[in-house]
Amino acid sequence: xxxxxxxxxxxxxxxxxxxxxxxxxxxxxxxxxxxxxxxxxxxxxxxxxxxxxxxxxxxxxxxxxxxxxxxxxxxxxxxxxxxxxxxxxxxxxxxxxxxxxxxxxxxxxxxxxxxxxxxxxxxxxxxxxxxxxxxxxxxxxxxxxxxxxxxxxxxxxxxxxxxxxxxxxxxxxxxxxxxxxxxx
Numbered sequence: 001x002x003x004x005x006x007x008x009x010x011x012x013x014x015x016x017x018x019x020x021x022x023x024x025x026x027x028x029x030x031x032x033x034x035x036x037x038x039x040x041x042x043x044x045x046x047x048x049x050x051x052x053x054x055x056x057x058x059x060x061x062x063x064x065x066x067x068x069x070x071x072x073x074x075x076x077x078x079x080x081x082x083x084x085x086x087x088x089x090x091x092x093x094x095x096x097x098x099x100x101x102x103x104x105x106x107x108x109x110x111x112x113x114x115x116x117x118x119x120x121x122x123x124x125x126x127x128x129x130x131x132x133x134x135x136x137x138x139x140x141x142x143x144x145x146x147x148x149x150x151x152x153x154x155x156x157x158x159x160x161x162x163x164x165x166x167x168x169x170x171x172x173x174x175x176x177x178x179x180x181x182x183x184x
């Protein structure tokens with residue numbers, strides 16, 4: 001039976017998460033599987049991967065072929081490296097202690113790398129936020145200055161207001177005479 005380690009899609013439209021399964025390669029993507037060995041959620045930042053590490057190593061050592069995506073996920077989690085070291089122990093190239101030491105060193109380096117990536121991502125996010133706020137502040141100040149200038153121009157000042165002379169109302173005779181009616 002050709003076993004394959006692959007992702008099985010779950011979740012609703014546009015919000016997928018995946019089960020990591022070992023299945024017969026002849027079955028459909030979301031069909032029957034032999035064993036569920038983890039979950040993968042690409043929607044979180046960073047992505048969330050929960051696996052049964054020992055079961056993954058066991059299936060890889062039995063000859064289960066991971067899909068391309070699963071190969072990269074398993075490599076990032078250290079399953080492929082652990083399997084590689086176990087092959088060296090089986091051949092007699094390494095002792096189990098040497099293999100464990102190399103693997104633990106690799107895990108420690110990987111954690112440092114992941115933590116530095118998280119902190120740099122967070123720092124860049126904060127820096128981008130500060131830049132956006134600075135741009136918004138300058139545009140808000142410019143907008144307020146334009147509004148104040150417009151309001152100052154609309155309100156006439158006391159110096160520019162001139163009083164127009166009043167006309168003599170006694171000379172107006174048109175108000176005393178009636179208007180002519182239109183003829184039909």
